[in-house]
Amino acid sequence: MIVVYRNSMKKYYILILFFLLMINVKANAGCVFNCAEENVITSSEPINDEIEGRYFEDQPDVNDDYQIHFIYMLDKDGKDNKLDINGQMEKELLELNEEMFKLTGNKQKYKFDYREDGKLDISFVRLDKKGTKKGWNNNYPDYFIQKLGFNNPKKLYFSWVDFNHRDGGQMGVHSGYTFLLNQHVKGGKEERIQITLHELLHGQGFSWKCTKGDQGGHVGGPSILSNDNWAYKLGKMIYDHDNEGCPDLKDSVYLTPTSDDPYDPLPMVCHLAERSGRAHGNSYGFENQWPEKYNHKKFKKIKKKSYWCTYKLAEFAQPNWFREWK
Helix, strand or coil, X not given: CHHHHHHHHHHHHHHHHHHHHHHHHXXXXXXXXXXXXXXXXXXXXXXXXXXXXXXCCCCCCCCCCCXXXXXXXXXXXXXXXXXXXXXXXXXHHHHHHHHHHHXXXXXXXXXXXXXXXXXXXXXXXXCCCCCCCCCCCCHHHHHHXXXXXXXXXXXEEEEEECCCCCCCEEECCXXXXXXXXXXXXXXXXXXXXXXXXXXXXXXXXXXXXXXXXXXECEECCCECCECCXXXXXXXXXXXXXXXXXXXXXXXXXXXXXXXXXXXXXXXXXHHHHHHCCCCCCCCCCCCCCCCCCCCCHHHCCCCCCCCCCCCCHHHHCCHHHHCCCC
């Protein structure tokens, strides 16, 4: 009796186990153990960014003038919204330049990089690492695009970046970024235009230490470059000012019509970085390119590590500089 009972119970448990396994198999389409949760993708096809009309490098220039070249940038897993080829990015950037024309009193615009077919030259870049939200830590994209060939000293490279960051934007005198998913930017076209206008002013060297009301790269305002007295205007301290010995935005080589006595922000800021002891490789080769007319007292004596420049970063960077990028 005991033997029969045990055998019967054993058969009973086996039947129950078999029944449960069959249910599991049906629910998981052939998976029995350690199955993935429903709708979770455990593998993916390689991302293919090759799309008709997309450019991965700077196209032939229509002239040899100074120009601002635009890039649509994603991180390694970022969703491609095709802003570089669906016309949205070009449309908004052209509108931005019309706003710049108004801000200068209908006098000047930025010099944008165009293709030979008359369209705005926008390149596509996908990073090989995930984006990061941490502080001023965007040197890796500077390094990455320079490795790809975006290192012309007569161009500013500005990226619309489709990943999030703590800041709405960042820019030095060689490359800059608007982070489209930042809370202050993702509201719409107006926000994208305003933050890009703000950052492009940094690309012209502003605010300089000698700029009236300078607050560590920004101004006391009212200005589009102010953090605490924001107004939709350049401000007299930036454009067409009377501050002798200090750069005026109207004289930047990146504005058209070009000033009779223009300045190039790249060699100037990189020269200051050399003098402050913060130059990659100790020198950028700009030692003798400081315009004599910029003799403001704020340029006479500068604080240690008070300037920086990422030009030629790809030539001097060490891998551990970017260890936070995964």
